[in-house]
Amino acid sequence: MPEYQARQTIGELLDRQGISRRAFIKYCTAMASLMALPPLAGRAMAEQLRAARRPSVIYLSFQECTGCLESLTRSFSPSIENMIFNVISLDYDDTLMAAAGHRAEAARDQAMKANYGKYLVVVDGSVPTADGGIYNCAAGRTAVDILTETAKGAAAIVCVGTCSSFGGIPFADPNPTGARPVSDLIGDKPIINVSGCPPIPEVITGTLLQFVTTGQVPDLDEHRRPKVFFGNTIHDRCYRRPFFDQGKFAKTFDDEGARNGWCLFELGCKGPTTYNACATTKWNGGTSFPIESGHPCLGCSEPGFWDKGSFYAALSTGTFGRAGNLTPRDAAKLGGAAAATGIAVAAGATALARHRRKVRMTDIQTADTQKEE
Amino acid sequence: MSRLGDIPIRIERPDFAAMAGTIGGGVTAILAEIAALLDRLAAGDEPQAIDLKSLPMNPGDREQLIEALGSGEVAITLYADGESTIRETGVHGVWWTEHRDGDGEVTAAFIEIARVPGILIVDSDELQRGAERLRSAIGATRSSE
Amino acid sequence: MDLLQFARGPALKFALIVFCFGVLWRLTAVFLLRHERTLSEPRHPVFRALMGGLLAAGSRSAPHREFIRRTGYSEALGYSYHIGLFVVVLAFGPHIAFLKSLFGVSWPALPNNLVTVIAALTLTLMLAVLLRRLTHRVLRLLSNFDDYFSWFITALVIVTGLMASTHFGAPYEQLLAWHILSFDALLVWFPFGKLMHAFYIFPSRAINGYALARKGASV
Known part of the structure; x- marks a missing residue:
């Protein structure tokens, strides 16, 4: 990272790129709204950020599908998507960076050295530990090795996605690679989990922005997820909740109830036990979210969501039986x-x-x- | 067809009008809050805003709210990374603000209760930078003469 | 595995097995009990005696007119909370989904708020029943651990269910886990305690009625 960039404030950088103060206020106002802050707090946030220096961010990709990074880089409009990259200095990301091989690894070493104790590590993907961790290697080193080394000098670790947060799909039974979440391996650093498969892009950028603005780990729930985004269940904020309360349920995907937009509980919706911002922030710039599109919530932001029985069996039913859910045949x-x-x-x-x-x-x-x- | 909103879609929705009042507190509560914020502003408090995006509102509620507030004398368009519209409602000091991104999607929508919408106010740094820019322009003109 | 997974998975499986095993064990055991041979001459033919048994199974459900002043209160209480229990178990959407997974049939649900109110009323009535058991001298002497524990486990399922449906006191997934766990516990206790009356009550009345009718008594 060039020296001048490190000393530059975010405001100076924005000015040089021709992003006006008002445009930045607009961005921060949108983010404040997502974080359930008063809209005018966006102005204070903008001023604070403009005066701050960009923190160095090292983005590590392990056992993952790159869906999380796709989610982040496709976040709402192109101009706003770029904004987060004006606020952070993304010094290493082997998927996005132009450099490859030794040069790429050198960028990570340099960023670590220059910002020791201050940089932010973003982890995407779970970490395989079986057989000496050989199932995920980069530059001849295992994921465990890279994570442990990079975490040493980090101010905090942000786990993006359910894989790095809770193990995710690689962690699912029988977990052949011995996949583990980051929190199992790193015990001495603040860890923020931004779970979801993938997480909502605004939730990823909001969490990063919050950390850059305050320099502190936000209020976290018991699974170390930021409460501002993971404070409510999908069910609590679902626009179909009145139908649940009225006892009106879709029984199949194409019955009258489904067409009327009734509650998807009986089709296996995990909304009541899933904490995420889908029902309010929604996806694709606020277009829709799974339930609005007629599909029950899978509970992808919860630990072990892959192993909690069928996606299509109601929460109030048993999770044993041939297909992971209780059927009359099993019961009989x-x-x-x-x-x-x-x-x-x-x-x-x-x-x-x-x-x-x-x-x-x-x-x-x-x-x-x-x-x- | 550059904008998401241009894609024709048909969404079957429950009859929200019939369910008015079942989601969210309704329009009356918002109007009462605006009135209270106006009182506080008049008494010398800081400007406040009510976030419209995070309020669980039925489409019907929104229209009712717009109707209740009416339209006022000032309409501002802000061109900063996408168009934003700030319209004074029929109630002085109550500004209906919608920020849009480059694609025209609404990224923030709120009602600001302020004498002048805060985003319009230019800060001292910008004033100085403006003055510097003008001086350097004058300097450039002079040196070219 | 979190608590909810445990409750819905192994705990529920174990509970259902114990329930089915226990209920059939006890029913069979009672059915095969040695009966003393009735030596008296039957006053009514077998068919009439059987009809008498069926009649008794139903007619005993109505309060006896002569004693209604003494029994009316407890019978009204008993009926009301039993009806409440049936409505809560059978008319709540998530319960119907559970029953559907067991039996493959489903039916329309009542509005949740209504079921919640009925559950709260049922719980209140059950408290009144407990109070009566504790204050009625004869009833108290007749009561043992079984009575209190059967009451407790049923009330616990209602309390946790109410907490879950109103999101009171803890995150929903925990409340739901407690609710399902308490139901699992109820299933395990069911065959071995007085909750078994659900299966015994009508057959025992019928057998009594049969015996009486055989002797020529009016049922």
């Missing part, structure tokens, strides 16, 4: 077997009791006969 088999055993045990026990009684009665009778004799 299970209940039938248990009931048959019950009958057999009872019949056996009764027969035994009768037999004993018979023996006892015979004994008494024999004794009586003997007495009489």
Whole structure:
């Protein structure tokens, strides 16, 4: 990273790029709205950011599908998408950077050295630990190795996506690569989890922006997710909630209820147990979100979402059975077997009791006969 | 067809009009809040704003609110990374603000209760930079003479 | 595995197995109980005696006119909270989804708010029932651990269910986990405690009625 950039404030950089103060206020106002801050707080945020220096960010990609980075770089309009890159100095990202090979690795080393203790690490993807971590290597080093080294000098780690936050899909049973979330491997640094498969782009940029503005880790929930974005369940903020309350449910994907936009609970919606901002922030610049498009929430921002039974079985049903959800056939088999055993045990026990009684009665009778004799 | 809104889509929605009042608190509560904020502004408090994006409102509610506030004397268009519109409503000091990005999508929408919308006010740095720019322009003209 | 996964997965599976096993075990055991041979001459033919049994199974559900002053209050209480329980179990959307996963059939749900109110009323009535059990001297002497625990486990399921549906006191996924766990516990306890009356009540009345009718008594 060139020296002058490090010393430059964000405001100076924006001025040089011809991004006016008002344009930046607009951006911060939009972000403030997403963070449930009062709209006018965007102005204070803009002033504060303009005076701040851009923090160095190292973006590490491990066992992932790049969906999270796609989500981030496709965030709402092109001009606003770029804005986050004016606020942070993205010094290493092997997917986006022009450099490759040794030069790319050198950029990471240099950024770490120049900003030791101050840089931000963004991790995308889970970290495989099985068989010495060989399932994910870059530049001849394992993901575990790269993460441990890079985390040492970090001010904080932002885990982008469910994979780095909770293990995600690589972590799903049977987890052949021994995938682990970052929080399992790094214990001595503040970790912010921005989960989702992928996370909402505005939630990623909002979290980064919040950290850059305040220099502090935001309020986190028990899964270390920022409360401003993960404070409510999808269900709590869902526009279909009135139908849930009225007991009106779609039973299949093409019945009258589905066409009327009724609640998708019975089709397996995980909205009630899923914390995310989809119902309010929505996707693609506020166009829609899965439930609005008629599909139940999969619960992708929750730990272990892949292993919590069928996506299409209601939350109030069992999660065992052939397909990971309880069906009448499973129930009949299970209940039938248990009931048959019950009958057999009872019949056996009764027969035994009768037999004993018979023996006892015979004994008494024999004794009586003997007495009489 | 450059904008998302131009793509024709048909969304089957529940009858929101029939459900008015079931989601969100309704228009009355917002109007009462605006009135209270106007009082506070008159008493010397800082300007405030009500975020329209984060309020759970039915489409019907929004129209009712627009109707209740009416339209006023001032309409401002801001060209900064996309067009923004700031319109004074029929109530003085109540500004209906919508920020749009380069694609014309609304990124922020709020009602600002202020004497003048804050985003219009130029800060001292900008004044100085403006003056410098003019002086250098004058200097350039003089030296070219 | 989080608590909710445990509740919906292994715990529910175990509970359902124990429930089916236990219920059938106890029903079979009672069915195969040794009956003393009735030596008296039947006053009514078998068919009439059987009809008498069926009649008794139903007619015993109505309060006895002569005792209505003494039994009316507790019978009204009993009926109301049982109806409440049935409505809550059978008319709440998520419960219907659960039953559908077991039996493959479903039916329309009642509005949640209505079910919540009924659940709260049911709980209040159950408190009144408990209060009566505690203050009625004879009833108190008749009551044992089984009575109190069966009451407690049922009330616990309602309380956790109410908390879950009103999002009271903890994150929803925890409340839901507690609710399902308490239901799992109820299923396990069911066959071995007095909750088993759900299965015994009508057959036992019918057998009584049959025996009486056989003796020639009017049922």
